[in-house]
Amino acid sequence: MKLAMAQCSEISLLLGPFGDGELESGEIREVAFHLARCESCAAELADLTSLGNELRLNAIEPALDGFQRAVMKRIDELPEPFTTRVSDWFAGLSRRLSTGFAMGAAMAAVAAITTIVVTPYAERFSVKHLAQPMRELASVTHLPPVSGPREVASAIPASALKVASNSGTAPDVREISGVTHLTPDQEPVAQASAISDEAMAMAQNSEAVISKLESESPNVAVWSEPQNDTTVIWLPDQQQ
Amino acid sequence: MRNPGRQDGDEAELIERALKGDSGAFGQLVERYQRRVVGVAMAVVHNQDDAIELAQEAFIRAYENLSKFESRSSFSTWLYRIAANLAIDFLRREGRHVVLRGEEADTEFNRLPSDQGDSFKETSRTELSARLHDALGELTAEHRAVILLREVEGLSYDEISEVLQVPRGTVMSRLHYARGKLRAILKDLSGE
Numbered sequence: 001m002k003l004a005m006a007q008c009s010e011i012s013l014l015l016g017p018f019g020d021g022e023l024e025s026g027e028i029r030e031v032a033f034h035l036a037r038c039e040s041c042a043a044e045l046a047d048l049t050s051l052g053n054e055l056r057l058n059a060i061e062p063a064l065d066g067f068q069r070a071v072m073k074r075i076d077e078l079p080e081p082f083t084t085r086v087s088d089w090f091a092g093l094s095r096r097l098s099t100g101f102a103m104g105a106a107m108a109a110v111a112a113i114t115t116i117v118v119t120p121y122a123e124r125f126s127v128k129h130l131a132q133p134m135r136e137l138a139s140v141t142h143l144p145p146v147s148g149p150r151e152v153a154s155a156i157p158a159s160a161l162k163v164a165s166n167s168g169t170a171p172d173v174r175e176i177s178g179v180t181h182l183t184p185d186q187e188p189v190a191q192a193s194a195i196s197d198e199a200m201a202m203a204q205n206s207e208a209v210i211s212k213l214e215s216e217s218p219n220v221a222v223w224s225e226p227q228n229d230t231t232v233i234w235l236p237d238q239q240q
Numbered sequence: 241m242r243n244p245g246r247q248d249g250d251e252a253e254l255i256e257r258a259l260k261g262d263s264g265a266f267g268q269l270v271e272r273y274q275r276r277v278v279g280v281a282m283a284v285v286h287n288q289d290d291a292i293e294l295a296q297e298a299f300i301r302a303y304e305n306l307s308k309f310e311s312r313s314s315f316s317t318w319l320y321r322i323a324a325n326l327a328i329d330f331l332r333r334e335g336r337h338v339v340l341r342g343e344e345a346d347t348e349f350n351r352l353p354s355d356q357g358d359s360f361k362e363t364s365r366t367e368l369s370a371r372l373h374d375a376l377g378e379l380t381a382e383h384r385a386v387i388l389l390r391e392v393e394g395l396s397y398d399e400i401s402e403v404l405q406v407p408r409g410t411v412m413s414r415l416h417y418a419r420g421k422l423r424a425i426l427k428d429l430s431g432e
Contacts, residue, residue: 016412016415016416017415022396048423051422054372055372055387055388055392056392058369058372060282062278062282062292064274064275064292067270067274067296068267068271068274071300072266075263075299078303
């Protein structure tokens with residue numbers, strides 16, 4: 001009898017876990033064996049089972065209408081965490097720096113392209129059409145362009161003209177273009193502002209200068225070709 | 241009931257999306273677990289309004305600390321633990337006696353009534369419901385939490401251990417005591 005009671009007190013501790021399915025297989029066998037022989041423990045197990053059933057049946061079902069909405073509303077109202085604010089600030093800074101760097105890189109690229117590709121063409125254009133002809137005229141020949149067509153070629157031997165037209169035998173002939181826009185019968189263009197006053201004065205006296213040059217150097221011929229904006233200075237070959 | 245540490249793919253995806261700022265994904269997690277989170281809180285505080293408020297707070301805390309969630313445990317268990325901790329803290333603030341670690345519970349086997357009998361005979365359902373509610377109110381918070389988490393919420397001993405952060409042995413002893421105590425209270429009530 002004492003042995004049976006001791007066993008019941010030990011088994012009693014295991015009845016709950018037995019009903020909950022939380023025992024090891026050896027303990028399950030032991031409890032099951034005891035229950036088969038002990039009506040008291042079997043009744044206690046049934047009572048525990050009833051208690052659990054009643055607790056579940058009588059559990060209060062919480063009113064959850066609007067629960068999720070309330071939670072999400074509170075989440076939406078949460079202040080942004082400090083770490084998020086800091087990381088957002090750095091992200092924004094990074095974006096701004098990236099944008100600035102990209103713009104700088106683009107500007108540098110444009111500058112490089114301008115320098116490498118456009119500038120030579122611009123220089124060639126300006127040399128051909130603007131200041132260079134006048135600078136060349138002023139520095140090399142010190143002659144102003146003529147103001148109109150002038151027939152001086154008649155004084156020059158035909159053979160000389162023929163030679164002048166042939167660059168291969170190279171008498172010293174210079175063709176200076178871009179002069180006619182400075183002639184008095186035409187409107188001054190914007191680029192003329194780049195030309196020095198001295199050159200302008202020389203251009204106005206070009207006819208006098210040509211006459212003087214022709215008189216002092218009979219072998220030099222100067223004439224203007226307005227159809228191709230050219231003033232031609234013909235110098236005979238020194239070896240001749 | 242899922243085992244701790246196991247997570248279905250759908251839940252993992254929802255958590256991943258929520259971590260990336262998809263509040264809709266977190267909303268689905270709220271919908272999925274709201275009833276049981278409220279149940280856990282109710283198991284501790286034994287008051288529906290307080291439990292709902294605490295459960296909402298639990299979801300907020302979970303959202304704020306989602307990046308700290310480690311998938312070694314299940315998301316639900318992690319969520320229930322947050323709710324249980326909040327509920328226990330709530331009771332502490334209210335000045336109610338709460339044994340957090342359960343060291344005292346092991347001695348409670350000796351305080352159980354010895355002759356309990358069948359507590360549910362000859363009792364109408366309405367009376368029984370009222371008695372159960374009163375009886376649960378007489379339990380301490382830690383005993384009530386354990387028995388309700390087991391019987392109503394269906395948590396395993398290991399899950400209860402993890403949620404309440406007490407050893408499994410403490411869960412077993414508290415459960416044994418709470419069952420015996422409830423049976424004794426119900427018997428006394430039926431004898432009055």
